[in-house]
Amino acid sequence: MPTTASAFDDRDLAQLRAHGIPREEAERQLELLRHPPPPVRLARPATVGDGIERLDDGERRRLAETARAARGDGRFVKFVPASGAASRMFKDLETLLHGDATDDDTAAVFLARLDDFAFVEDLAAALAAGGDDLAALRRRRELRPILDALLTDAGGHGLGYASLPKGLIRFHRYPGGERRTAFDEHLVEAVPQLADAAGLCRLHFTVSPEHRAGFERRLEEARPDYEARFGCRLEVAWSHQEHATDTLAVDPRGRPFRTDDGRLLLRPGGHGALLGNLQAAGGGLTFVKNVDNVLPDARKPEVVEWKLALAGRLLALRERAFALLDRLEAGDAGAAALDEAARFLADELRRPLPAPLAAAPADERRAALVDRLDRPLRVAGVVANVGEPGGGPFWVEGGDGERSLQIVEASQAAADDTQQQATLRSSTHFNPVDLVCSLADRRGRPYELARFVDPQTVFIAEKSHQGRRLHALERPGLWNGAMAGWNTVFLEVPLATFAPVKTVFDLLRPEHQTGVPPGG
Numbered sequence: 001m002p003t004t005a006s007a008f009d010d011r012d013l014a015q016l017r018a019h020g021i022p023r024e025e026a027e028r029q030l031e032l033l034r035h036p037p038p039p040v041r042l043a044r045p046a047t048v049g050d051g052i053e054r055l056d057d058g059e060r061r062r063l064a065e066t067a068r069a070a071r072g073d074g075r076f077v078k079f080v081p082a083s084g085a086a087s088r089m090f091k092d093l094e095t096l097l098h099g100d101a102t103d104d105d106t107a108a109v110f111l112a113r114l115d116d117f118a119f120v121e122d123l124a125a126a127l128a129a130g131g132d133d134l135a136a137l138r139r140r141r142e143l144r145p146i147l148d149a150l151l152t153d154a155g156g157h158g159l160g161y162a163s164l165p166k167g168l169i170r171f172h173r174y175p176g177g178e179r180r181t182a183f184d185e186h187l188v189e190a191v192p193q194l195a196d197a198a199g200l201c202r203l204h205f206t207v208s209p210e211h212r213a214g215f216e217r218r219l220e221e222a223r224p225d226y227e228a229r230f231g232c233r234l235e236v237a238w239s240h241q242e243h244a245t246d247t248l249a250v251d252p253r254g255r256p257f258r259t260d261d262g263r264l265l266l267r268p269g270g271h272g273a274l275l276g277n278l279q280a281a282g283g284g285l286t287f288v289k290n291v292d293n294v295l296p297d298a299r300k301p302e303v304v305e306w307k308l309a310l311a312g313r314l315l316a317l318r319e320r321a322f323a324l325l326d327r328l329e330a331g332d333a334g335a336a337a338l339d340e341a342a343r344f345l346a347d348e349l350r351r352p353l354p355a356p357l358a359a360a361p362a363d364e365r366r367a368a369l370v371d372r373l374d375r376p377l378r379v380a381g382v383v384a385n386v387g388e389p390g391g392g393p394f395w396v397e398g399g400d401g402e403r404s405l406q407i408v409e410a411s412q413a414a415a416d417d418t419q420q421q422a423t424l425r426s427s428t429h430f431n432p433v434d435l436v437c438s439l440a441d442r443r444g445r446p447y448e449l450a451r452f453v454d455p456q457t458v459f460i461a462e463k464s465h466q467g468r469r470l471h472a473l474e475r476p477g478l479w480n481g482a483m484a485g486w487n488t489v490f491l492e493v494p495l496a497t498f499a500p501v502k503t504v505f506d507l508l509r510p511e512h513q514t515g516v517p518p519g520g
Contacts, residue, residue, distance in 0.1 A: 007255065060306070073284070076285050082215070093110065117504070118180070165207065165291075183291070202237075205236065215238070245276070285436060287435070302497060317349070374441060375487050380431070381492075382430060382431060382491070434497070
């Protein structure tokens with residue numbers, strides 16, 4: 001039995017040890033669940049000229065060229081969280097499959113536009129393997145067998161798309177019959193973005209262990225063609241979300257939630273659990289992008305140009321920060337060096353020293369400047385807010401009154417504070433997860449990224465398990481609280497570079513259509 005000082009008994013502790021979760025960490029999580037931290041305090045939205053930079057064409061070209069010159073040493077890498085299942089993508093179609101609605105607008109659009117999906121040939125083949133004809137089913141408007149073959153394994157011959165990871169769904173069709181998954185599109189996009197002097201492109205995907213074999217098969221199928229066609233070498237690394245990053249849940253009375261067999265319920269801790277994966281990915285410069293935000297080839301040049309512009313901006317900022325750190329740590333930094341570092345922090349990194357530190361003695365001021373300069377750095381692309389769900393760029397006020405630029409999700413703001421909600425709604429820009437990151441110090445030593453997490457930015461969600469209500473803990477989001485202590489620069493990028501696929505019907509948007517008919 002648990003002692004009065006602990007909510008965990010010996011069986012619990014053995015389960016936690018097997019999961020890689022220290023007792024102290026479990027107790028910390030339980031305390032957060034029982035006494036949630038306050039929401040973030042939004043000072044104001046970041047806007048163009050007040051926290052968001054806007055480039056003209058000349059600046060964009062110059063910065064992109066800076067990145068092209070730097071990528072030759074082979075230290076660029078793209079990090080893609082690709083563990084997510086496509087179940088949400090097909091939610092509307094699953095509702096049709098398991099319900100009685102066969103003639104509503106969703107069904108009508110799906111049947112009418114079926115030829116515009118890049119997976120239609122695969123679907124026809126799956127149906128034929130089961131003795132059905134897709135064209136005949138469409139004429140008779142028999143939706144259920146079509147959806148069954150698309151979403152489930154349908155007796156061993158269906159596509160099973162509802163249980164596949166989103167990265168393995170076919171997104172686009174090209175002339176000659178080529179059809180690419182989202183994973184494929186990341187490989188192809190990597191060539192003009194990452195290729196070093198020898199043509200090497202380095203990518204890192206986080207995948208679920210049960211789906212890694214599927215990604216590896218697709219890589220081996222596609223690699224020979226892509227490497228021959230684009231004159232490159234694709235080096236792909238894999239990782240998965242570690243069980244040690246899972247989190248506890250509590251029941252409505254604040255007790256550790258247990259499954260029917262009495263064991264602790266341990267749940268994946270959200271995308272913030274990938275912070276260690278990001279650190280392990282390495283790279284002198286790391287691009288972070290969601291798996292579903294890819295575009296066909298005709299639109300890739302603009303996407304890549306802006307990715308390189310973000311990288312060029314980061315490289316310029318990093319070079320300046322490293323030079324200032326060298327001066328500050330030389331031991332003889334005078335007033336001019338301190339003033340120059342303070343101006344760079346305030347004007348370029350938007351992180352001015354608080355008034356007491358700005359007026360502090362030279363040694364104290366120098367230490368504060370070193371602390372604020374010697375951190376991971378990210379340049380985050382943001383797009384004009386057009387109502388897409390997700391976070392945005394804000395000025396956030398810390399507990400000490402210091403303000404910093406952060407990406408904030410709607411769930412992080414106080415839901416019952418009308419002023420905070422008004423500030424949230426006044427955001428002019430949206431976070432498309434378009435990041436370029438510098439993860440090592442000027443001596444090439446990787447930062448310990450866990451040091452820069454704001455542990456107070458956890459998210460507590462109401463969920464259910466086995467029909468019982470619970471409160472679940474999610475770690476600080478990867479590009480939200482997990483990067484709260486980083487230096488952040490926001491840069492506006494065109495909306496045309498952002499094309500997420502949240503539902504299967506997003507693939508019917510013009511930006512995802514190539515105009516190539518099935519088999520064409």
